[in-house]
Amino acid sequence: MATCKAAVFVGANKPLAIQEFPIPALEDGATLVRMEMAAVCGTDVHAAHYAASPFPVIFGHENVGVIAEMNGGPTHDVLGQPLQPGDRIIFRSAACGKCFNCSVGESCQHSRPYGMMRCDEPPHLRGGFGQYLYLDPDPWILRVPDEMSTERALLSVVGNHTLLNGIERIGGVDPGATVVVQGAGPIGMGALIQAKVAGAGRGIVIGAPSSRLELARAMGADETIDIGELREPAARVERVRELTGGRGADLVMECSGGSTAFQEGLEMARYAGKFLVVGQWTDYGPQPINPSLVTRKSLRLNGVFSGAPRHIIRSLQVMQSAVRYPVERLITHRFPLDRVNDDFAAHERLEAMIPVILPNQ
Amino acid sequence: MATCKAAVFVGANKPLAIQEFPIPALEDGATLVRMEMAAVCGTDVHAAHYAASPFPVIFGHENVGVIAEMNGGPTHDVLGQPLQPGDRIIFRSAACGKCFNCSVGESCQHSRPYGMMRCDEPPHLRGGFGQYLYLDPDPWILRVPDEMSTERALLSVVGNHTLLNGIERIGGVDPGATVVVQGAGPIGMGALIQAKVAGAGRGIVIGAPSSRLELARAMGADETIDIGELREPAARVERVRELTGGRGADLVMECSGGSTAFQEGLEMARYAGKFLVVGQWTDYGPQPINPSLVTRKSLRLNGVFSGAPRHIIRSLQVMQSAVRYPVERLITHRFPLDRVNDDFAAHERLEAMIPVILPNQ
């Protein structure tokens, strides 16, 4: 029986271990995917240090692969394009269609993401940090256009689908709007790009260090605010006010996860402005926040932390068409499978923007 | 082996035939439903006269039933309420979650409605016009609250979910708005009720005969326009103008299916008004329509012909709470299974508003 390798999370604060797994025979409707590229996400790094994380798990939930073998599964992708071995694809477990969330158009309560399931039972290969990934029957598949780089395809599921969900929820970006992005990490970069693609006139990115702000400018930021220089929230709010003729931003996008960022964002938004809160997934408990700003400024806020299938379709289409954004530069580290822990280290040192694994190189 | 009866469509322009079928054993995950009430829909009547309609088919796609037997299928409904034999339910095939329409929040391209599948293969019982209905594994189920009448529950899937979809698409009803409903049949009645529930201040129903307009007034119509009296479209447009201080209606809902109704509706809507087009499913070919009204009045139009699961949930909740509308009166004919053809006849004579079958009486 043929085998392959995968990087396995074997418990909190231990390095991922490269292990060998059999390449399983395909049950009826299943699909075998040969992995091309998988991103190391902050969620992975977080889980790797979290005592209660279940293990063993093959991480890797942001993936691009190639169809290696089909066994009666889907013959066409979600756009109706034919599928065959050799096609590059993006994939997911399909939504169940039966739960409350599915019924109201929100993320399915039952579908399990690849890259987050335990791998101690066959077919084992349930995450992107391995040479192969076993796709259960009835997956959701989107074919990557031939002319698109694997990097661009991968980026469409690294935060960008979440941001497209957020922009949809917040009622879009007014054409020509001035947008402030709090945070200069991968999500902040995606926020900047998606806001610009959606019509923003000016983008102001707040973050650090200067190398990230430089990258932000390469991605289209018109202004940057270095939190290493303007260390106080009040100073940054004042700077935003200056840059917006005293009015405040039309749209603020919180992508930093910082504990003071929510209050800061409320202060940066203009009267009747919008505030999209993407970064506050981690629960640091109650923070000092002034709710009268919401009422007095007649603000519109939305939280978001993931994207639905339609956002992935749009995200891929945006990546395909918005070639003026050199998004490939956001992938700063590329390692083969056996150096996966170097990717994690680069992420932890904030040295990497988006580190990826090339499982078959 | 136990058997049961069902009414079978056996070919265009023939009466439905009462036939006997075995009550099948349940495959893993399947559910057996004992039918309580099924509506005879215009679609059924239409299909019964259409030469190309496939047969044999057990009609009945608007259904309320009782769980008779479960075999490892869903233990809770879409709202998380526990399910057990004896519960009254509304049900559907679940959306696939994988097609383009599912991805963008539209009606699934693959799910097959009960009441429209052929019945010559086991398990045969695929429509509501029978004593039992066999529900495939993984259905979408909504439990009917104990205190709600079966009539109200049934009405929630007789057009009302479609209208809630339409009202969502058209951007809601402005509170206090004046709404014109074209058509005084079941869909027109639903349009009137749903518009009022959604905040309309005044409802004007256009239709005939007078008995239907009387029923419309019982359902909350503030004004009615009898097309038997005002026979010309221009006269009806003029009447709407009079009733709206010369401005036109805030929202027009086309529920008549008439070939001139689209143009008439364009003329009835006010500047920057809305026009929901529900009734134009049947294709009568091109009609004389003036598109400059759309531009000059800056109108918003939306078509719609069905509802998604969220609209069924809302529809049931509306029926439950809006007890001030005596919707039970809309069910004008109730026959046991063996008189199903009398229901069809009452529908064809336009004598019935909503005729139903009580398959186990």
Added chain:
Amino acid sequence: MATCKAAVFVGANKPLAIQEFPIPALEDGATLVRMEMAAVCGTDVHAAHYAASPFPVIFGHENVGVIAEMNGGPTHDVLGQPLQPGDRIIFRSAACGKCFNCSVGESCQHSRPYGMMRCDEPPHLRGGFGQYLYLDPDPWILRVPDEMSTERALLSVVGNHTLLNGIERIGGVDPGATVVVQGAGPIGMGALIQAKVAGAGRGIVIGAPSSRLELARAMGADETIDIGELREPAARVERVRELTGGRGADLVMECSGGSTAFQEGLEMARYAGKFLVVGQWTDYGPQPINPSLVTRKSLRLNGVFSGAPRHIIRSLQVMQSAVRYPVERLITHRFPLDRVNDDFAAHERLEAMIPVILPNQ
């Protein structure tokens, strides 16, 4: 020269003083209004105790009056209905049409509300707490339908227009939705009514004392939660969870102004639910609030504190059509002008729901 009386705010923490003013001759385009009824608003009570409030001022910004005299001003109201002496009207300064807020559809930055301008210069009569009110040229006027009570007309500008603005901003109320209203004062009552008019299936009102909750039930509340009984926020959150099958409310409307209400509301809303924040006008400084709820629940929030002209039109139309709500009962105290301070006292003792002045009785 004829004179009339008005109640004048003459400085913080002093009783309003009844003073005599000349009834001024009308400049070109001006209109003289004989006051019918004016509400004492919480804003007035607040201002009367606030050291920095400008004075002298004739309060009264929620008004219904009768046209006493016209001098070349508007001949028709905003709906195109002719105006003449004797007509009951609702009125406002018109929006300027030139400022940023006017341009983006928000409240005009320049229009000055009657009832908040100083009265030491002619024409003096700038608020509703007087027998006459002098309307500057170019006002915004809406005629009150003859068959409508003055009470209903007044209520259309007591919070209800603000709530209609809020409901518009939050994207409407889903038909059948379960709505929690935090606060059982005038705004809370309006929130309950407008949410129900807009399609809510169930309304849950949280407040005290029991007399107010009783009034809430008379206005259509399906459930009430007495904060005198459930004193802890956690207990109230738990109660909402129980009442919503463990899911949380579809929409929460904050109308209490309480300092813990924002955090409590975040906890009461369901996943992907909505939270309208009306009550947090008073700035109590930062509160302990957990922003991760916004992200993790994918919530939609909106602040609002006033209404635009379109909301007043809708509000009057809603009051006209929604006769099933006995809103007149919300007006608990009616005093002639010289007992205006009794109204203030009743408001401060929380004894009154909505106290009004009848300036000409």
Added chain:
Amino acid sequence: MATCKAAVFVGANKPLAIQEFPIPALEDGATLVRMEMAAVCGTDVHAAHYAASPFPVIFGHENVGVIAEMNGGPTHDVLGQPLQPGDRIIFRSAACGKCFNCSVGESCQHSRPYGMMRCDEPPHLRGGFGQYLYLDPDPWILRVPDEMSTERALLSVVGNHTLLNGIERIGGVDPGATVVVQGAGPIGMGALIQAKVAGAGRGIVIGAPSSRLELARAMGADETIDIGELREPAARVERVRELTGGRGADLVMECSGGSTAFQEGLEMARYAGKFLVVGQWTDYGPQPINPSLVTRKSLRLNGVFSGAPRHIIRSLQVMQSAVRYPVERLITHRFPLDRVNDDFAAHERLEAMIPVILPNQ
């Protein structure tokens, strides 16, 4: 008394006549504008041939000018930027703030556009086709940024604000969407650009002649369809279908004004797609249109023919930021005032895309 020249429409089918007018003294609050550039609009050309057009009129309703003299009028523009003589501006009559349309956020029913008022009474200078334009008190003014070309500023009011209104009404452009633009004239060019700015992934422009399609490609069209080659609507619909994987366009924008374009657009839109109808201002009477497409495809349609002030602000901001579109190339003809009739001729020959007057050159 100083005088200046203006081109005057003196009756249908006569050339515009250059006439001399006194430069009037400014009444209180008025502003004198020295014209920089004015576009010849299709509306002007149409009016010049329409027997019932009122005259004499100085045309020119799409204008950029410089403040020549102020007399106590506005000191700041709509964004709060200070105004002084020498500033380039875009301007309009302000909305009245009192009519129904103003109240509901639509175009004011009372404001009179410069360039469409009769000029036989002082102050005469009421249109852009003159050296000076007299701005009444209380205008709506937007300052043109110093670094922006006058061409870009002018283009922001040549259709683009209307298109931004339309895109807002239709609910925005889904990121990555495929957009079909019917018509390759000035409005079609604006539609293409604004759709792309708003997030469209692909733009397909349908029109003629080839020179216009070439210009469309320079403006970002990914595909063009030449109606000189594909002469039949059915062939063009088929071509759109091919270009969209058989699905149809996500959004169709009708900018041609052609009498068959509405039906053609209905056929080109995908299921649940959008159709913005900008071009059907001219009333050619009823056309053969199949309304069942609206229902069966669950389409969303919107008409639009003008823009509100917020759309002008956004339009200018888009022109400022979207420098990747060489919009200056859309201005194909520039003539001094005394050759204004050459501009009209170029427009009528369809030789010009956007012809302009430079009144002071």
